Amino acid sequence: MMNPYIPDRITWIGLRSVELPLSQAVSDAKVATGRQKPLESVSLLFAEIETSQGHSGLGFSYGLRTGGPAQYAHAQEIAPLLIGEDPNDISRLWSKMVWASASVGRGGVAAQAIASIDTALWDLKARRAALPLSKLLGARRSAVPCYNTSGGYLQASIEEIVDKATQSRELGIGGIKMKVGQPDRRTDLQRVEALRKHLGEQVPLMVDVNQQWDRITALRMGRELEQYQLEWIEEPLDAHDVAGHAALAAQLDTPVGTGEMLTSAAEALGYVDSGAVDVIMHDAPRLGGITPFLKVANAAEQRGMIMAPHFVMEIHLHLAAAYEHQTWVEHFEWLEPAFNERLEIRDGQMIVPDRPGLGLSLSEKVSGWTQAQIEIGKRA
Template sequence: MTLIESVEIQQVDLQPKVRRTDAIQSFVAQETVLLTIRCSDGSTGTGYTYTIGTGGSSIVALLQDHLAPQLIGRNPAEYEAIWQHLFYHTHATAVGAITSLALAAIDTALWDRNTRVAGLPLWVAAGGAKPRVRTYTTEGGWLHLSASELVEQTLNAQDEGFYGAKVKVGRPHLSEDVARLAAVREAVGDDFELMVDANQGFTLGEALRRAHAFEPLHLAWLEEPMPAENIAGHRQLSASTTVPVAVGESMYHPAQFAEYMKADACSIVQADVARVGGITPWLKIAHLAEAMNIAICPHFLMELHVSLCAAVPNSAWVEYIPQLDTLTGSRVRIEQGYAVAPGEPGLGIDWDWQAIRANQHVNVTVGTRAARVAVRGA
C-alpha cells in the first residue's frame, strides 16, 4: 500500500497586479501557502491555499505543528478519511478560516496526487459535467475607481470577450453607487451581465434600500450584502428584491451553506475551495446546491475553480482574477469568453518551481527518515 512519507510546506507572498479595494478592506498581498506530499511509490501532489494579507504564518504553523504530522503513514487515496480525521483533530479551532484554509492545502494536494496517478484531469475525476464555463472579470470594478474609469475598464472587458464584470458597491451614499452602475450599464448595454459586491458592508436596512435602487439595472446578483452570520437578514432581503442574492466567500463549512439554502436566504452560492477546506467539501456544497436548484459561482482561485466548475452541472460562472501567473508556467485558457478546463492529469496547474524557490520565505519539511521508519514499524 502506498503511504505518505513527507510533507513540504512553502510560502510565497504575491503582490496584487492592480490596486484592489472594497467596502471594508484592501487586498494587501496573496500569502500563498503551497503543500507538497511525497509518497512511498514516488508519486507527489501539490496543493495550495491563500490569504489576502493576514494569517499566512498561522496557516503554516497549523500545518507544520498539527496537521502535516498526521499525514505521515496515511494512504493518500483516502480523501474522505483523511479530511474527517484532520477536521476532528483540529475540532477546537473549527469551523474557522485558518483551520479551513490549512485543510485546503492538504486536500488539494491529495487530489493532485491521486488524479495524477489515475491519469485524469481534475474536472473529469470530480464529475466531468462540461469542458468549459463562462467567465466574468473582477479586475476592473474596484471601489476606489471613478465612474469614468469603471466604464473604460468594463468596456475593455467586454471587448476582450468576457460575458460579465463585477463592480464593487458601498460608496458612502446610495446615489454614488447608482450613478456608477448606471454609467456602466448604459455603456455596455443590456446583454452584458453586471454583478455587484458589497463585501458585507451593509446593514439590513441599507441592503434593502440599495437592492431596491439597483433593481432597474438588471444585475446578475448582489454579493455579500451583509455579514455572513446574518442568515435571517439575507432571507428577508432575498424575499424583498428581484436582484439575486449571492453568498459564500466568507463561509467555511458545508453546513453553513446548507443553513442558507434551507432558509431560502440566497439564490447563488460562492464557495471558495480554499476557505471551505478543499475540493472534498467544495464538491459536497456544489451538489447540495444542485439538489436545491441553486447555481454555484465560486469566489477567486480561478486556477482551481475552472476545473471544479467544469466538474459539476450547476456552475454558472468562473471569476477571472489573475494572481498566480508569476508562479506558474501556464495561464487559465480563455476562449470566446469561456474558461477551458485543463486536460492534463492533476489540478492542471503548471507550477514554476524555480520561481517559487526564488521567492519563498518559508520552506519546512515534515517527515524525517526516522519518522518514516517508525511509522512503518521497521
C-alpha cells in the same frame, strides 16, 4: 482478472508560505467604510505531496491581509500526521486533520491550513488517474462562463473601470463585476449606471457590496438596482446573517448571493439548506478544501441553485465544470505569476485544461516570494 489494489503511502510533504505582491493595491467597500486597509498582496500556503509509488500532488490555500503565517504554522502541526497514510483515503484523512485541529475549531485558519493539503490530495488522485480533476469528479462541461472582478474595485475611477471592462471583454471574458457599498449610495448608483450604459443590456453585470449594507439599506438599494438587470447582488449583508439574506432574496427580483466569507461546510449549508440565497458563492480554500466544497455543491445541486465560487479560478474551474446547474467562475489574474500555466478564455467562457489534476506547476518566481518552507518526511 484485474490486479488487486496495492496501497500507496505518503512519504513526503513540502509546505511553503508565499507572499505574492499585487501590481496595484486595491480597495473594496470594507476599505471605503474604514474597516480594512487596501489589499497589497496575497498570502499563499502551498502543499506538495509525494508517495512511495512516485505520485505527487500540489494544493494551495490563501489569506488576504492576515492569516497567512498562521495557516503555515498550523499546517506544520497537522502535516506529519499524514506520513505513512494512503493518499487515496481523502475523506478519512480530511477527518483526521479536522479532529487533530479540534481545539482550535473546524473553521477559519485551521480549515484553511487543511485546505492546502486536501487540495493536494485531490490533485494527486487525479494525476494518478491521468485525468483533469474536473473529469475525475465527473465533468458536465468543458468550459464554464466567467466574469472579471479584478478590474472593478473602488479605488479605480469609473473611467478606469470602464476601460478595464473593455479590456476584459476583448480577452473573451463574459461578464463584469464591480464593487459597490460606499458611504454615499448615490455614487454607487452613478457608477453602476455608467458601466451598464457602456456594456449595453446584454453583457452580464454583477455588483459586490462586501457586507457593507444593513437590512434596510440593502432593500432600498436592491430596489434601485433592479433597473440595471444585474446577474446578482453579492454579499449585501453581514456574511452570517442567514435570515436577512433570505428576507432580501424573497423581496427582490435580482438574485442575491453570498458565501465567500464562510469558513466551514456547516456555515455554507446553513444558506443552502434554508434556500436563503439564489447564488451560493463558497470558496474551497476557505471551507477546508475540495472535500467540504463538494458537500456544499452536492446540497446546492439538490435545490437547483446557481453556483459561483469565489476567487481561485485555478481550483474552482474544475469544480464548476462538474456542477449540474448554472455556474460561473471568477476571473482574477492575481495568482497567475505563481504558476507556469495559463487558463484559456474564449467566447465568454474559461476552458477547462486537459492537463492531469489541477494542471498546475509552480513558477520560478515563487522562490523569490517565499517567506518560509519546510519538508516533512523523506523524498523518494
